Amino acid sequence: MEQTILTIINSIRIAQELTPVTELHTTDNLREDLELTSFDLAELTVRIEDKYGIDIFEDGLVNTIGEIYNKLQQ
Amino acid sequence: MNILLTGCSRGVGLEICRVLLEQGHTIYGVARSCPQEFKDLQAQYPERLHYKSVDLSDSEHVKDNIFRDFCSNRVQIDGFVNNAAVAYDDIITNVNIDRLKAMYDVNVFAPIMMTKNVLRNMLLHHTKGSIVHISSISVHTGYKGLAMYASSKGALEAFSKDTAREWGSLGIRSNVVVPGFMPTAMSSTLSEEQRAKIYARTSLKKATSIRSVAETVAFLLSDKADSITGQNIHVDNGTI
Numbered sequence: 001m002e003q004t005i006l007t008i009i010n011s012i013r014i015a016q017e018l019t020p021v022t023e024l025h026t027t028d029n030l031r032e033d034l035e036l037t038s039f040d041l042a043e044l045t046v047r048i049e050d051k052y053g054i055d056i057f058e059d060g061l062v063n064t065i066g067e068i069y070n071k072l073q074q
Numbered sequence: 075m076n077i078l079l080t081g082c083s084r085g086v087g088l089e090i091c092r093v094l095l096e097q098g099h100t101i102y103g104v105a106r107s108c109p110q111e112f113k114d115l116q117a118q119y120p121e122r123l124h125y126k127s128v129d130l131s132d133s134e135h136v137k138d139n140i141f142r143d144f145c146s147n148r149v150q151i152d153g154f155v156n157n158a159a160v161a162y163d164d165i166i167t168n169v170n171i172d173r174l175k176a177m178y179d180v181n182v183f184a185p186i187m188m189t190k191n192v193l194r195n196m197l198l199h200h201t202k203g204s205i206v207h208i209s210s211i212s213v214h215t216g217y218k219g220l221a222m223y224a225s226s227k228g229a230l231e232a233f234s235k236d237t238a239r240e241w242g243s244l245g246i247r248s249n250v251v252v253p254g255f256m257p258t259a260m261s262s263t264l265s266e267e268q269r270a271k272i273y274a275r276t277s278l279k280k281a282t283s284i285r286s287v288a289e290t291v292a293f294l295l296s297d298k299a300d301s302i303t304g305q306n307i308h309v310d311n312g313t314i
C-alpha cells in the first residue's frame with residue numbers, strides 16, 4: 001500500500017514538473033513537504049479511491065501521509 | 075464520446091439521446107421510467123444506449139446509484155448533461171416546504187452531487203470534459219407561478235459559472251442551455267391561452283424547438299465549443 005501511495009504521489013508530482021521523491025515519511029505534510037495543490041490533492045483522493053474504494057477526504061481534511069495510511073488501514 | 079445524461083426517457087432528454095446517438099456517441103442515461111419511445115431507441119442502438127432506472131430525488135445516494143456500477147470509473151466520462159427536472163408550479167404565498175425541498179433534490183442537489191462525481195471521473199482520466207446544465211427562460215423573464223422552479227434553475231446557472239472558473243485550468247468546461255417554452259410533458263398543464271401568451275413574448279412567436287435545444291447541447295459537448303465555458307446559451311426564440 002505504501003509503495004502504491006508513493007507511485008501515485010510521484011505521478012502527480014511529475015505531471016507538475018516536480019522531481020519524484022524516493023520515499024515517504026508518515027510526518028510528511030501533503031501541501032508543505034510534498035508541494036501538492038488543492039487540485040493535486042483532489043486527484044490524489046480520486047486515485048486512492050479508485051484503488052482502495054475509500055474516499056480519504058470524505059470526513060474532514062487529511063494533512064499528512066501518516067493520516068492517509070491510517071484511513072486506509074481502518 | 076461517453077455522455078452521462080439525466081432525464082433521458084422523454085421530452086428534451088430523449089431528443090438529446092437521438093442527436094448524440096446519430097453523431098456516434100455512447101450514452102449512459104438515467105430516469106425513473108423507460109417508455110416505449112425510449113425502448114425503440116434502445117433497440118436501434120443496443121450497444122451505445124445504456125439505461126438505468128434511478129430516482130434522482132434520492133440525492134444522497136447518487137454515488138451508489140449511478141457511479142458505483144452503472145457509470146463507474148471504468149467508463150471515461152467525456153460529457154455530462156444535467157437535464158432531468160421537475161417543476162413546482164404555484165404562487166409564493168402557497169409555498170410548501172416539503173414540495174420545495176423535493177424539487178430542490180431533483181433540480182439542484184442531485185445535479186451538484188453528480189457534478190462532484192463526474193469531475194472526479196474526469197480527474198482520474200485527465201479528461202478535458204464538458205458539462206451542460208439545462209436551465210429555463212423563467213430565470214431571466216418572470217412568469218407567475220414559476221418563482222420556486224426558477225430559483226432552482228438560477229442556482230444551477232450560478233453553480234455552472236463557478237464550476238467553469240474552478241475547473242477551467244484543467245480544461246473542463248461548464249455551460250448552461252436556457253430553453254424557452256417547449257411542448258413537453260412538463261408544460262402540458264398550460265392552457266392554450268397561457269401558451270399563446272408565452273409565445274407572444276418571443277421574437278419568433280412560437281414554441282421553442284426541442285431539436286434546436288438538443289443540437290445546442292450536442293454542440294456544447296463537442297470540440298467545436300472548445301473556447302466556450304461559463305456561458306448561458308439562450309435557445310428561446312428570442313424571448314424579450
Ligand SMILES: NC(=O)c1ccc[n+]([C@@H]2O[C@H](COP(=O)([O-])OP(=O)(O)OC[C@H]3O[C@@H](n4cnc5c(N)ncnc54)[C@H](OP(=O)(O)O)[C@@H]3O)[C@@H](O)[C@H]2O)c1
Nearest residue numbers: 081083084085086105106107130158159210255256258260
Ligand atoms: N418544457 C419546457 O417548456 C421547458 C422550458 C424550459 C426549460 N425546461 C427544462 O428542460 C429540461 C427537460 O424538460 P422536459 O420539458 O423534457 O420535461 P419532461 O418531459 O417532464 O422530462 C423530464 C425528464 O426528467 C426526468 N425526471 C424527472 N424527475 C426525475 C427523478 N426524480 N429522477 C430521475 N429522472 C427524473 C423524467 O424522467 P422520468 O419521469 O422517467 O423519471 C424525464 O426524462 C428540464 O430541465 C426542464 O426544466 C423545460
